[in-house]
Amino acid sequence: MSNKVWNDVDEYIIEKLIPDNQTLENVLIANKQAGLPKIDVSPTYGKLLYLLAKIKGAKQILEIGTLGGYSSIWLARALPEDGKLITLEINPEHAKVAEKNILDANCQNKVKVIVGKALESLHTLTESNQLFDLIFIDADKPNNPHYLELALRLAKSGSLIIADNVVRNGEVSDESNHDESVLGIRKMMDILSNDPRIESTAIQTVGLKGYDGFVLSVVK
Numbered sequence: 572m573s574n575k576v577w578n579d580v581d582e583y584i585i586e587k588l589i590p591d592n593q594t595l596e597n598v599l600i601a602n603k604q605a606g607l608p609k610i611d612v613s614p615t616y617g618k619l620l621y622l623l624a625k626i627k628g629a630k631q632i633l634e635i636g637t638l639g640g641y642s643s644i645w646l647a648r649a650l651p652e653d654g655k656l657i658t659l660e661i662n663p664e665h666a667k668v669a670e671k672n673i674l675d676a677n678c679q680n681k682v683k684v685i686v687g688k689a690l691e692s693l694h695t696l697t698e699s700n701q702l703f704d705l706i707f708i709d710a711d712k713p714n715n716p717h718y719l720e721l722a723l724r725l726a727k728s729g730s731l732i733i734a735d736n737v738v739r740n741g742e743v744s745d746e747s748n749h750d751e752s753v754l755g756i757r758k759m760m761d762i763l764s765n766d767p768r769i770e771s772t773a774i775q776t777v778g779l780k781g782y783d784g785f786v787l788s789v790v791k
């Protein structure tokens with residue numbers, strides 16, 4: 572689903588509020604040249620991630636699903652000098668493109684890309700005593716319930732957990748839809764709906780990336 576008005580308004584917002592976007596536009600050009608899918612967050616969403624990280628005063632950020640590093644760079648830019656972002660990616664080709672983009676964006680000192688299955692990397696992280704102030708879940712959706720459980724183990728009181736693509740053109744509430752990704756989102760929503768560890772909402776979004784939405788949670 573797409574809509575010309577949504578796109579025009581997104582372009583308008585980008586022009587007004589995200590003017591200095593060249594480095595990040597270069598990331599999208601590099602991704603295209605490398606043949607990566609165009610499933611990065613939109614500029615307005617990237618800036619939302621950046622603002623949330625700033626509001627939170629995040630020093631340690633964890634991202635699940637790097638792709639070409641577009642959202643990683645938005646998040647890294649919100650970090651203080653001594654801040655760190657760890658981002659998890661299964662596809663070595665994506666990780667290679669991301670590493671180059673992160674270098675070109677001068678974020679290499681703050682960002683570490685870990686290549687491998689996110690579930691395995693997350694389990695390793697739980698053994699390292701590292702906790703994160705903000706966790707962005709944006710990889711394979713069938714694993715979202717597991718990513719949420721692991722994110723809760725890697726978070727502290729007050730940490731933000733954000734999960735992308737939870738609306739999927741409205742598929743989430745279409746009971747006739749049994750797609751694996753949709754089932755993964757619903758299982759995650761079921762955990763969130765009655766979990767005493769966390770408070771959440773979900774917001775629908777429209778714009779350059781069509782009709783979707785995200786979950787925003789704060790750990791109690």
Ligand code: SAH
Binds near residue numbers: 638643687690
């Ligand atoms: N956050 C990125 C977009 C991520 S797209 C941005 O907004 O710029 C989802 C990414 O998750 C893809 O690169 C895909 O290869 C990766 N992925 C899929 N399954 C995964 C898994 N099991 N472990 C780690 N990464 C995975």
Ligand code: DHB
Binds near residue numbers: 610611612709710735
């Ligand atoms: C897909 C994944 C995403 O993270 C996204 O933002 C859009 C689409 C996908 O796997 O199709």
Ligand code: MG
Binds near residue numbers: 612735736
């Ligand atoms: Mg996404």
